[in-house]
Amino acid sequence: MQLYSTRNRNNLVSLKEAVLKGLPEDNGLYMPVRFPELEKSFIQNLHQYTFAEIGFEICSQLFNGAIPEHDLRNIIDQAISFPAPLVQLDEQKYILELFHGPSLAFKDFGARFMAQLMSYFNRGENQELVILVATSGDTGGAVAAGFHQAPGIKVVILYPSGKVSMLQEKQLTTLGHNVTALEIDGTFDDCQALVKQAFLDSELKENIRLSSANSINIARLIPQSFYYFEAYKQLAKDGNPVVFCVPSGNFGNLTAGLIAQKMGLPIQHFIAATNANDVVPEYLSSGQFTPRPSVRTLSNAMDVGNPSNFARLLDLYKNSKSSTWNIMKHSISSFHFSDSETEFGLKEVSDKYNYTIDPHGAVGYLALKEYQKTNKNTRGIILETAHPSKFNDDVERILGHKIEIPERLAKLAKLKKEAISIPNAYPVFKDWLLKQY
Numbered sequence: 187m188q189l190y191s192t193r194n195r196n197n198l199v200s201l202k203e204a205v206l207k208g209l210p211e212d213n214g215l216y217m218p219v220r221f222p223e224l225e226k227s228f229i230q231n232l233h234q235y236t237f238a239e240i241g242f243e244i245c246s247q248l249f250n251g252a253i254p255e256h257d258l259r260n261i262i263d264q265a266i267s268f269p270a271p272l273v274q275l276d277e278q279k280y281i282l283e284l285f286h287g288p289s290l291a292f293k294d295f296g297a298r299f300m301a302q303l304m305s306y307f308n309r310g311e312n313q314e315l316v317i318l319v320a321t322s323g324d325t326g327g328a329v330a331a332g333f334h335q336a337p338g339i340k341v342v343i344l345y346p347s348g349k350v351s352m353l354q355e356k357q358l359t360t361l362g363h364n365v366t367a368l369e370i371d372g373t374f375d376d377c378q379a380l381v382k383q384a385f386l387d388s389e390l391k392e393n394i395r396l397s398s399a400n401s402i403n404i405a406r407l408i409p410q411s412f413y414y415f416e417a418y419k420q421l422a423k424d425g426n427p428v429v430f431c432v433p434s435g436n437f438g439n440l441t442a443g444l445i446a447q448k449m450g451l452p453i454q455h456f457i458a459a460t461n462a463n464d465v466v467p468e469y470l471s472s473g474q475f476t477p478r479p480s481v482r483t484l485s486n487a488m489d490v491g492n493p494s495n496f497a498r499l500l501d502l503y504k505n506s507k508s509s510t511w512n513i514m515k516h517s518i519s520s521f522h523f524s525d526s527e528t529e530f531g532l533k534e535v536s537d538k539y540n541y542t543i544d545p546h547g548a549v550g551y552l553a554l555k556e557y558q559k560t561n562k563n564t565r566g567i568i569l570e571t572a573h574p575s576k577f578n579d580d581v582e583r584i585l586g587h588k589i590e591i592p593e594r595l596a597k598l599a600k601l602k603k604e605a606i607s608i609p610n611a612y613p614v615f616k617d618w619l620l621k622q623y
């Protein structure tokens with residue numbers, strides 16, 4: 187398997203290099219040179235495959251021998267170890283629950299798969315790999331859980347003291363083993379600056395093999411395509427054409443859906459749903475892509491003003507015959523909603539369907555509803571990207587009653603926090619790293 191940089195199609199690397207490096211030097215994003223077209227018989231017989239087997243079939247064709255079959259099965263079995271059930275709301279609407287992993291959000295799929303691939307490619311190295319991650323809360327939890335107990339890998343998570351929720355903090359600080367949490371007396375930006383400085387420090391790099399769990403690593407995107415197939419598998423075979431509605435921020439999830447479609451999954455159309463941070467809907471309607479600072483909303487994991495996967499979206503639609511914008515706007519519809527609309531959507535899903543959706547999913551629900559006003563004969567699948575209890579303060583306020591907290595989250599609250607307090611001072615951080623590793 188070979189991958190190129192979206193900035194230069196001649197800059198080719200192996201899967202191993204793309205995964206371990208994360209980003210090409212030219213600041214583009216890695217993309218596979220070739221996406222396999224999966225056989226029609228595989229798509230027609232998806233129900234005969236488990237979720238993990240679907241992942242295996244996709245990867246064995248995409249990786250094309252880069253990882254031997256036996257190892258690949260192990261990697262996928264470790265990473266895809268929880269379900270993605272499809273719940274029907276009505277004749278037209280379904281919800282794909284992507285929150286059954288350890289951090290209760292879809293990012294668990296990508297983080298676990300990336301951790302498995304990194305530790306696989308790191309085998310045979312005699313020095314351990316130290317992953318540095320700065321987090322404002324959410325991504326850190328998925329990454330920490332994903333890398334937990336990955337062989338040959340140590341994870342150091344920097345988080346801003348007092349600026350993450352109690353449960354988010356517990357997700358970072360209670361795993362132990364190879365995961366160490368550093369509680370920084372500063373802001374998220376300070377945490378990020380410390381990590382950046384470490385990557386530029388040649389003395390550190392001589393002594394420690396440092397890497398990052400970059401959110402735009404291709405290894406995070408690939409497993410996200412599996413659950414589009416898994417969703418399709420759970421639908422009745424006969425019925426109206428299938429459309430997917432994706433609550434979006436950095437547009438990784440939507441990109442993974444386009445990849446699934448490219449590999450042969452019969453998806454008729456995509457709907458991109460955003461909150462007030464609507465630079466992509468704006469691009470689709472005007473042809474102008476204008477990144478701007480993000481604004482804070484209820485669906486805060488989608489508060490992104492310059493979506494990092496936009497370069498991959500453009501790349502997927504590059505075509506010599508027609509303008510990229512022209513093709514893209516015909517295959518993706520997009521809608522954006524305010525916080526008060528989101529609250530209304532969340533309440534409506536509860537009242538009408540007796541289903542508790544989270545604020546991100548609520549944005550998706552509104553977008554699908556809007557789309558289906560003029561596209562009635564479709565079966566729409568909304569990606570439910572997080573469990574509502576992750577946002578229980580807002581959800582309970584909007585619904586006016588308590589909601590159920592899943593067992594594994596409730597358990598977390600009782601575990602003891604273990605973190606090392608560090609001032610916001612680079613020399614102290616560096617010293618700690620050198621002593622530790």
Ligand SMILES: *Cc1c(COP(=O)(O)O)cnc(C)c1O
Nearest residue numbers: 434435436437438439487571572
């Ligand atoms: C990260 C995240 C999103 C946005 O996903 P992208 O792939 O960045 O578009 C949506 N919802 C939740 C809950 C998330 O954590």
